[in-house]
Amino acid sequence: MDFHCHLDLYPNARDVCAQAVKKNEFTWLVTTSPRAYTATSRVLGGHENLLITPGLHPELVHERYGELESLLEQIKHAGAVGEVGLDGSKRFQRSYDFQLKVFNAVVSQCAKLGGRVLSIHSRQAVRDVLSILDGHPGYGIAVLHWFTGTASELKTASDMGCWFSIGPAAFNSASGKALAKKLPRHRVVPESDGPFAQVNGETVMPWSSRQTAVLLADAWALPVDEVILSLEVNSHRLIGLIRAAG
Template identity: 30%
Template structure:
């Protein structure tokens, strides 16, 4: 079998050597979803990553980025929707650090969902302390494809998310905490994706992200090549595309 590693959530632009990171992912054939946190970030970097085969630019509008010129960012979001099938990082955060901006977050999230609901997009979600309402909005706006990034919510909500066909991306920090390990154990093999969330999880690079694969290998009692195959096949199934660059070479 000939498959590659994936990273479904990486903030490449936050690295000081972002260009080198992107080119190394390309060289090593690491399929990497490059998430942004503002539409203007996406627009500023899109032309640089567009020629790369293994970097997937993702149009983001992070829930904590709500003190910018929102009308300007909304306009940028709208004119860039057609450039990518990936939307993220977006979502809601009702933790103590962010609850004061709850209404503004909801406004932005509704704006995003309303403008992608009839399009074949894959949405990359932040849902800290807001998992239930994020799911509620996905259902309301009939969003078909979603990845819950670094999920930390209730198992009951996790099961509901699975019932709607959505995916979860797990990372090294989750594998090293008891709560994260418990969550990972509840996710079926066919719904797991792997992320780094680099550089926010420190000392991890998208092309040196072997820890999670090894962890799953031990948990699933499967050899590492089989784990790589399963996770990559999940990524392929999520995309459900005829674009050959995204298909396996078996």
């Protein structure tokens, strides 16, 4: 299982896609722009266990803002959305007002359509992400990908019913390991965030869920088999929510 992967951006995307379809029960391919969604769906689509969703990555909003209307139209025909969200880091501060407009519009559209499952980027912007979600009741389900906020923000998000997708690279830092210990175990699913995520200089692949389970087992002080089972149960529940929204 992989609930957040940029499968189309691996250097050998077709080959990696073929392997993921064979090895994984489910892979969620999040796209970075409406145009990318259209192209990726055409080239890599057609597999029952591969979900490709429309998105507009906050890091690209400054150059792809004009695609917002296309994204809102694509959401009408999808049960899930991603990657979307906010990035409050210094590098992207200049586009933050536009990011807010895009994310507000996306969450509002999801609420109008009866709810969607969203894979959300929230780097240094957790409070604003949660505020926007809270302001649109009925938006659906939020899956906070590679969460890097504070322990207090994690508790707030958890209390709001947010899900969390986590991969091996999240354990590269001490803060990442500390947050992993506090994740709500019944709403955690595996991700890779490949090809961007790396562990020991190696690109994380879409079939890394067992590696994630091993790291979570250490964080939660539980047997690996128990964590694997928990992730499988969570994953099937989330897949059911995605299908219901579609």
